[in-house]
Amino acid sequence: MQLVVVGAHQRTAPISIRERIAFAEAELAQALHNLGQIAVEGFILSTCNRVELYALVAEADGGRSLRQFLAQQRFIDLDELMPHLYTYIDDDAVRHLFRVASGLDSMALGEAQILSQIKTAYTAAQQTELLGTTMHRLIQAALTTGKLVRTETQLAHAQLSVVSVGLSLARQHIELSNRSVVIIGAGRTGELALKHYLEHTSNITVLSRTFERAARLAEHHKVVAKPMSELLATLQASDVVISCTSSPELMLDLEQAQALQAQRQRPWVLLDLAVPRDIDRHIGALADVWLYDVDDMQAICERNRASKAAEVAGAETIVERELVKWQEWWSTQAVLPTIRALRAHAEAIRLAELERALARLNLSEQEQAAVSALTSAIINKLLHQPMRAIKDTAASPQLAHAAQQLFRLDFEAIA
Structure with missing residues (x-):
């Protein structure tokens, strides 16, 4: 595997x-x-x-x-x-x-x-x-x-997120106080965007392809929800748009944006956080329009990474520590079939010999149980150290392979 x-x-x-x-x-x-x-x-x-x-x-x-x-x-x-x-x-x-x-x-x-x-x-x-x-x-x-x-x-x-980075970019172009913000998409990213922008304005509208989802989110945060059928009219009144749907289709194409911007005649910040993209990339070339997608936010994020070198080193240490734990578990899984086969082999021998012995002896049920318990205890003690050794050296298959050869273990019998 x-x-x-x-x-x-x-x-x-x-x-x-x-x-x-x-x-x-x-x-x-x-x-x-x-x-x-x-x-x-x-x-x-x-x-x-x-x-x-x-x-x-x-x-x-x-x-x-x-x-x-x-x-x-x-x-x-x-x-x-x-x-x-x-x-x-x-x-x-x-x-x-x-x-x-x-x-x-x-x-x-x-x-x-x-x-x-x-x-x-x-x-x-x-x-x-x-x-x-x-x-x-x-x-x-x-x-x-x-x-x-x-x-x-x-x-x-x-911490930074694509939402918080997008917010920083929007504030470079527009003072957000009392501005109209439109969020397209009511999933996790949409809700995260809503929480961030509520710190700057309450004039927020949420739209979603599933209106009920947008309505629940809007009601919880005391903002407005609208159906997607009102998207273009809502965008016309917007100053900032955050789009984060999972739609394979564009939410805003170039022709629509040109018509809207001709009527708006003011700055417009568009943040496309979706993959595939929700907003036609050519819209960014229009006058007074600033369009950013997730890749445009890379430079800000890289500066943040450089400033956290010590925290990164500490996190990498934790990753390596947990990786060792995984390796210990994974290596044990590799020898489990051998261990199960070895125990099955020993148990088969025990049961066969026990059956033969009890057939020759005239023992009560209590005495038979005692003999059975005795043979089980002997098998467990005999197998304890070999099994422990196989597990402890699981990173190397030599002992497991040796056990398979010595006892001619049948893996199909335990499948």
Whole structure:
């Protein structure tokens, strides 16, 4: 078995590539079903900044099958995709996921939203029955690592997110007090944006393709909700727009923006936090329009990363500590079949010899039970030290292999 991750994120692939390989929520179930054709276990992590496939595969091929799978699923030529992909194997794959969960690999260093995104990926894989013991353990270990980093270091204090960076960019162009802010999308990012902008203005309108979702969010925060049918009219009165849907279609195209801006005749800040993008990139060329997508926020995030070198070092230490724990568990899993087969072999011998002995003896039920308990105790004591030695040296397969040869263990008997 080999643990593999193949993916692309904001530092390896521009948004023009990421939006083509991103998996929408509605596509995940089928994609996971298809992943099950080449993986024993697995899950897909798809966010605005990364797309990653995690898989436990029976045949070690260095990630080749996963790279081909990603290209085929997203209808993109593998030669075009390859320069933007990374592949991690076994311990490196685990270390990578732990760093992702810790916010160390995020564009906004230490951001916490990635934890909920990993949980969402976990739930989706669980619903398609693509999670087994290994991936369940891996994700739980990653979430634990992420939480430890945030409690044991200052990495997450005064943290940045794409929402807070977008807010900073908006304030460079417009004084937000009493300005009209429109949020398109009522998911986690939309709610996070709403909380941030409420600190500067209460003139906020939320729109969503599911109006009920927008209405619940707006009611909770005492702002306005409108249906998507009123989008263009709402945008005409806006000063700042934050779009963060999971729609494969544009929320605002160039022709619509030109018509709106001709009527507005004032500055307009558009923050496109979606992947695939919600707002036509050509709109940024219009007069008095400032359009930013997630990749435009990279420079601010990198400056923040450079200022937190000490916290990063502390977080990396925690990642390595938790990786050791994973390695200990994983190496034990490799010898469990040998241990189970050895115990089954010894138990089969015990039961056969016990049956022969009891057939020759005239013992009461109480005496038979006592003899049976005695033989079990002897087997347990004989096996205790060998099994402990196999577990303790699990990083090396020599003892497990020796036990298999010495006792001619039958693995099919315990399957």
